[in-house]
Amino acid sequence: MPFSLSELTIYPIKSIQGIHLQHSHVDLDGLRGDRRYMLVKPDGQFISGREYPTLTLIRATQTANGIWTLSHPKASDSLTLDESLFSCIYLSVTVWDDTVAGQKTHNQADAWFSELLDKPIQLVFFGEASRRQTHRRPNAPVTFADGYPFLLTTQASLDDLNKTSKMHIEMAQFRPNLVVQGNEAFAEDSWKRIRIGSVEFENVKPCVRCIFTTLNPATAESVGKGEPLKTLGKFRLLDNQEGITFGINMVAVTTGEIQLGDSVEILEYQEADHYIDRR
Structure with missing residues (x-):
């Protein structure tokens, strides 16, 4: 099955509930209206x-x-x-x-x-006089997101996590902007440059996750049992101990419109970070 865009989400104010979109304009500093x-x-x-x-x-x-x-x-x-x-x-x-x-x-x-x-x-x-750049790509702008303008996750990776997690984990707990379907679990680690529709993106780094992911987005209460961090810690801990990861932080190389169902093409691959599966 070809890879495609299955979810598209913005968070107008940092930390509030996400808004699922059918289509969006990609600016260099993020999806239009995001954070x-x-x-x-x-x-x-x-x-x-x-x-x-x-x-x-x-x-x-x-x-x-x-x-x-x-x-x-x-x-x-x-x-x-x-x-x-x-x-x-x-x-x-x-x-x-x-x-x-x-x-x-x-x-x-x-x-x-x-x-x-x-x-x-x-x-x-984030008004006309506001300026902020990402750390690893100093020429790439970002608004009030944690560090990078785009967070991408994949449905296959979430499905793989849920095979061993003691609690059912929703994608919304990870607060992604872009969700891709059709790939193998965690294949996104090896994607260096991709194209969604006509817009190109570059993978900057894995996204290190925090306690925010343990909240049920519908209730604002903990999902329990330390999940998903407890399970992710068994197979998604970076060798350098930088942290537990899920998803990838990205910057836009070009701008334009994207929409649900757009094809996702891998333009260039990279060597993925090494993880030891202790599950």
Whole structure:
């Protein structure tokens, strides 16, 4: 069976619920609309679902003119985000080791999130004056994603994980942008350059996974038994002990439109990292 794109997902605000798309425009800094917003503490340090799992329950919907509406089961009302009304002020915010100029949105957004989390929180936007580059590809831009603009996983790799995991694992726990089907399990480790539809991507590194993957995206609660990290640790621990991996971090070489069902062509292979299967 030929390889094809089976899922396409964006996360408008870092750590909120994903939005599954039928098609999307690929920009160099990510899928259009992906992780352009981020929540920060008063000192500018970013927050995520790792510390605040309830963020994963926030739903976002977008109108035809680009206005977002946010809702949460515990919020008494919804929040509307209209870029045309945002402040012209930029704040210095921190994403891991990177300092970025984040555009202040508006006081209503800050109040909505502060009430939801019961802490002083600000919402910032990756605006026209915001700049950030990836570490291993200094010429490649990225918005507020953890490190790279695209995360790719494959259905075969998830199926292989679920053969031995004590808990059923959903793909949403890994929060990918791109999911490919039709390949053998973990074949993506050896993909150096690929083409999805007419857009080319380059594999930068395996994606090291964290405790965020242990959350059930539908409930914001732990799936239990330390999964999927416990099982992944038995066969997806890098030899150099860098961490437990699932999926690959990618950058775009070209831009354009992609859609579900697009063919995925492997343009160039590489030697895959070595893993020992201890299952």
